Amino acid sequence: MALQAASSAFMIGSHVWLEDPSDAWVDGEVIEINGDEIKVQCTSNKTVVAKTSTAYPKDPEFPPSGVDYMTKLAYLHEPGRNVLMLAAKCSVFNLFQTYTGSILIAVNPFQRLPHLYDMQVMKKYNGVALGELSPHPFAVADSAYRQMINESISQAILVSGESGAGKTESTKMLMCYLAYMGGRVDNAEERSVEQKVLESNPVLEGFGNAKTVRNNNSSRFGKFVELQFDGRGRISGAAIRTYLLERSRVCQVSDRERNYHCFYMLCAAPKEDVDKYKLGNPRTFHYLNQSNCIEMDAINDAEEYLATRKAMNVVGMSQEEQEMLSLIGEKNQTLLNPRMINPGVMRSLLKSPYANVFFVTRDATITKALDPIAAALSRDALAKIVYSKLFDWLVEKINVAIGQDMESKFLIGVLVE
C-alpha cells in the first residue's frame, strides 16, 4: 500500500524518505525547496536533491525498536514497511510478525527459528486474547479455536501471500497449534488425526511441489485443510482438499525451475528400484531436461525418495499402490482405467514417433497417423491428465488414511491460496 504525500506537504524541516540506488532507502530532513525539487540533508550526512514527487513522508517519532502493529505506523508506504520489517528483525521476540487490525502479517525469516514455535510458546498463547502477546500464528489459531468453542461456530483462516512468502510454513504452525489445542489424549497407542495430517505432507509435497525461481519447494496447487472437531473441541477427523494443480509443469519446465519433485526422487531411488522401474539419469528424460536445473543444493532427492516412501507407509498406502505410483516413469497406462485403454496399445502409442489417433467401433478399429507435432501434443495432453488424476487419487488416498468425521460438530478450515 503506498500513500504518497502531495508535493505541497513538504516544508523546510520535513522528515522524508528517498529511494537510493545503493541503500534502497535513505532518510533525512528537507533543507531547501526549489519548485518541484527538494534538497535533503540525509542522516548518513550526504545531501541529495530529488523531485518532491519521489519523496515519502517519514514519521520522526518512529521508535527504533519497531512496533507490534502496523496500524501504529503514521505512514503506510514502501520505505515505512521496510523500516518496520528491519525493526522487526532486530527486536528480541517479535521477530518477523506484526498485526494490521486482526490480520497477522508474517515475514519470511529465511532461517529456522525453533525457539519461536516450540511447545513452551504454544503454552504461552493458550487462551490469551489476540493482541495481548506478540503477533504470532499461534495467536490467530488460538483465537479461531476459542471462537469456535465459545460461539459454537466453525471458523476459517485464510493464508495468503506471494510465492515463497511462507504460507506453507505458516499453515504448518497453525496446524501444530490446533493439534496441540484439540489433540486427543484418550488413545495414546493410536496415531492421532493431526499427526496423520502432518505426516502426509511429504507425500503431498513430493507430488505437488516443485522448485521455482522464487521458491525451492513451491506448492503448485491450492489447499484447503479442514480440521473437524467434536462437541468438546477435540479433533475428530480431517480432510485435505486441493485445487488448481499446475498441470502444464508436467511437460513444460522453464530454465532455473524443475518439474515436480517426485520425478527426480524416482531417478535418485536405490539402484534396484531404478532398474525395476527402468529409470535412470533425469537428463535423459524430455520432461526433465528442458531445464538445466536438475540437482539442487537444498534438496537431496535420494533422501527425499526414502522419506516419501516412508510417509506413504505412514498414511497407509499399500506396497502395490506405491509400486503403481513408481511406474509412472515408464508405464503411464497403469494409472488409467484398464477397461478404457489397452496397456499394449498405449505402450506402442507412446513409444511410436508417429502416434496414432484411434477409435474403436463395434466392427473395426480405425487409426489415423498423426504428424510428430500433433503426436507430441497428444502425448503431453495425456501426461497432464494422467498426472492430475494421479494427484487427485493420492489426495483421496491420504484423506481415507487420515479419516474424516462425517458427524463432526465444527471445523476449522485453513485455506492456502
Ligand SMILES: Nc1ncnc2c1ncn2[C@@H]1O[C@H](COP(=O)(O)OP(=O)(O)OP(=O)(O)O)[C@@H](O)[C@H]1O
Ligand atoms: N516461518 C518460517 N521459518 C523458517 N523458514 C521459513 C518460514 N517461512 C518460510 N520459510 C522458508 O521459506 C521457504 C518458502 O516458504 P513457503 O514454502 O512456506 O512459501 P509459500 O508461500 O508456501 O510459497 P509457494 O506459494 O511458492 O508454495 C520455505 O521452504 C522455508 O525455507
